[in-house]
Amino acid sequence: MCLAVPGLVKSISGHEAEVEIGGITYRASVWLTPEVKVGDYVLLHTGYAISVIDKEEALETLKLLREIAAI
Amino acid sequence: MRFIDEYHNAELGKRLIDKIHRNSTRQARLMEFCGGHTVAIFKHGIRQLLPTTVEMLSGPGCPVCVTANEDLDKTIALSRLPDVIITTFGDLLRVPSSYSSLQQERAEGNDIRIVYSTLEALDIARANPERPVIFIGIGFETTAPTIAASILQAEQENMKNYYILSLHKLTPPVIKALLDSGETIINGIVCPGHVSAIIGSNPWEFIPAEYNIACAVSGFEPLDILLCISMLIEQTESEQPKLEVAYRRIVRPEGNQQAIKLMEKVFEPCPAIWRGIGSLTNSGLKLKEEYQAFDASQVFNVSPEKSREPAGCLCGDILRGVKVPLDCKLFKTACTPEHPVGPCMVSSEGTCSAYYHYRGEDE
Numbered sequence: 001m002c003l004a005v006p007g008l009v010k011s012i013s014g015h016e017a018e019v020e021i022g023g024i025t026y027r028a029s030v031w032l033t034p035e036v037k038v039g040d041y042v043l044l045h046t047g048y049a050i051s052v053i054d055k056e057e058a059l060e061t062l063k064l065l066r067e068i069a070a071i
Numbered sequence: 072m073r074f075i076d077e078y079h080n081a082e083l084g085k086r087l088i089d090k091i092h093r094n095s096t097r098q099a100r101l102m103e104f105c106g107g108h109t110v111a112i113f114k115h116g117i118r119q120l121l122p123t124t125v126e127m128l129s130g131p132g133c134p135v136c137v138t139a140n141e142d143l144d145k146t147i148a149l150s151r152l153p154d155v156i157i158t159t160f161g162d163l164l165r166v167p168s169s170y171s172s173l174q175q176e177r178a179e180g181n182d183i184r185i186v187y188s189t190l191e192a193l194d195i196a197r198a199n200p201e202r203p204v205i206f207i208g209i210g211f212e213t214t215a216p217t218i219a220a221s222i223l224q225a226e227q228e229n230m231k232n233y234y235i236l237s238l239h240k241l242t243p244p245v246i247k248a249l250l251d252s253g254e255t256i257i258n259g260i261v262c263p264g265h266v267s268a269i270i271g272s273n274p275w276e277f278i279p280a281e282y283n284i285a286c287a288v289s290g291f292e293p294l295d296i297l298l299c300i301s302m303l304i305e306q307t308e309s310e311q312p313k314l315e316v317a318y319r320r321i322v323r324p325e326g327n328q329q330a331i332k333l334m335e336k337v338f339e340p341c342p343a344i345w346r347g348i349g350s351l352t353n354s355g356l357k358l359k360e361e362y363q364a365f366d367a368s369q370v371f372n373v374s375p376e377k378s379r380e381p382a383g384c385l386c387g388d389i390l391r392g393v394k395v396p397l398d399c400k401l402f403k404t405a406c407t408p409e410h411p412v413g414p415c416m417v418s419s420e421g422t423c424s425a426y427y428h429y430r431g432e433d434e
Contacts, residue, residue, distance in 0.1 A: 001134045001162060001420060002107055002213040002265040006074040029190060031220045032330040041074055043268060043321055046160070046210075047188025048217040050330060051268040051321045053074055058320035062077055065294055068301070069086035 004045035006053055009038055019044055074320065078292030087297040088120050091304055095124045099285075099307045100256050101300065102392055104246060105263040106133035106420030107291055113429035115293040117300075125304065128255070129422040131245055131345065131390040132263055134210045135162045136414040136421050139344040141378040142238050143168035146207050148373035149236060150181045155371075156199060157183040158192040159207040166414045169378040189221035196225070196233040205367045208237045213265040215239045215356055216330035219337040222358070222365050234367040237357055240343050242266050243274050244354035248345075250282045255392045259285030259303035261296070264318045269334075271326025272316050279312035290318035337362050346414070347387020386413035389422050396426040403427065 007019035007026065015031040019042060026044070030036045033049045042049035103109055109129045112118060118127055131137050147168050150157045157173065164174045164185060177183040186192050189206055196204035208218045218235055225233040242263060250257065262275050267288045278286040285306035289299035299317035306312050316322050334356075343355025358366040380387075383401050388394035396402045396415070406412035408427060415421035 001160070001210055001418070002105060002132075002263060003420075004213070004265050004268070027190065029188075029217075029220060032216050032327060032333065034329055043265070045213055045265060046217050047190045048220065050213065050216070050265070051327060054320045054323075055072070058072065058074060058077075061298070061317075061319055065080075065083045065087070065298065068090055068298075069083045071086075071090070 002045070004043045004050060006041050007044045009036055009040050009042055009049075012036065012038055017049065019049065075292060078290070078294040080294060084293055084297055087294065087301055091125065091297070091301050092122045094301070094308055095122045095304050096308060098124050098126070099258045099304060100126045100128055101259040101261060101303055102128040102130045102257050103261040104130040104132040104242065105261070105266070106136070106418065106422070107265070108132070108261055108263070108289060108296065109422055109425045110420050111291050111293070111296060113425045115296070117293065117296060121300070125300065128257070128392040129389070129425070130249070130392055131348065132211070132242070133415070133418050133420050133422070134214070134240060135166055135418040136386060136390060137240060137245075137345045137348070138166070138209060138238055138414070139346050139378070140169045140380060141344065141375070144170070144375035144378050145368070145373060146173060146236060147171050147176055148375040149205055149367060149371060150176045150183055152203075152371060152373070154202045155182065156195060156202055156204045157181070157207065158186045158195055158204060159183065160209065161185040162418050163207060163209060165411065165417045167381065167411060167417075170376065189217055193221055193224060193230075193233065196230055200232055203232050203234060205234045205236055208235045208239055211240055211242050211263070211266050212269045212334070215338060216269060216327075216334045219333040222337050222362055223333065225365065234365055234370055235358065236367040237338065239338070239356040240345065241340065241354050241356065243277070244351050245345060245348065247277070248348060248351050249391060250278075250284065252391070257284060257392070258307050259287075261299050261303070262286055262288040264288055264290045264295070264321060267318070267322040267326070269327050269330045271324050272314060272322050273324050273326070275314050279314055283312055285312045287315040287317050288322050290321065347390045381412045384413040386415045386423070389415055396423040399423070
């Protein structure tokens, strides 16, 4: 039920946005993520963006995973 | 970078599993709170890849599963009111209540519609201004802010026919209740990633601080989960429980402040009844007094028959991590996804459903 998937924000108009997931564009609300910009990836849950994905942190985690793998 | 494929890398996964095997020397029982984690763990075969010292337990993190029959009975009673349109997430439709299910009520002609989001429920309310549209608000902190936003939207548009039946539940109180009960040994908790996207990681501080239990917040891709388990094993082996986050691209310590603000504007904590657990103070959300005009439980007077539980169903014990589906005599016999007796077999993220679909006969 807490299922949420990453999607790319294509356009924003007020609270409404178009978010692309796997090539399909969905209508979404960005009311819960006022900081969002076009080009950001958001986590989409039941039609609402609930978090803007932090690219820096995503890269950090991948770096950490590769470090663990190198040991 | 699409934030999914990167976390499916098999080579990195193997190395993480090797690391967990190297580090794990003592028995560790880890509970994944969230039903989404239960499904992901099964789907990616993670249970079989872990050393025998690491045992995964499924927790009560499936909102549909923990909704008590007496609350489900209210949704049935509301669906029988004249002119009412019930809107709900699909998961709820097939869940058996005491005497019926929304699916059965729909077959009998009541207007019950599945929506993907409250945005659609609002569309239905706009298109049917003469009819009451009730959205069944089920979900944890992940979902509650989206319901709050829909109420604020309805208020802005001065809509008079949009209502919520709030059956929302809060996750930290139930984890506390499980740990307080001491019914089952838990050495570490895989904390819910998308609940934490909203509330942040800070609310989980009590797990290591008050209960001396390992704790890490996880995402839902296989590498996220393996990283989380690896963190938990390091904590249990070193006997130094702390709060860690294996899902930092999404989860911040303070959470999503805007979502919390909207949720607190519309809702306030109230007691809630959890299947198998009972009533827990401040573990539910009800609409605040100023939003009572949107509150289906205030506006519509329904009095369902006394609720009852299905005989022999172990969903309650399974939700507490005390029993597993294989302990239930009904599992795969009287209770199947086609003919579910209890909610854990219905919901896509229910523990019984996950066992049914992913667990091999030979285990």
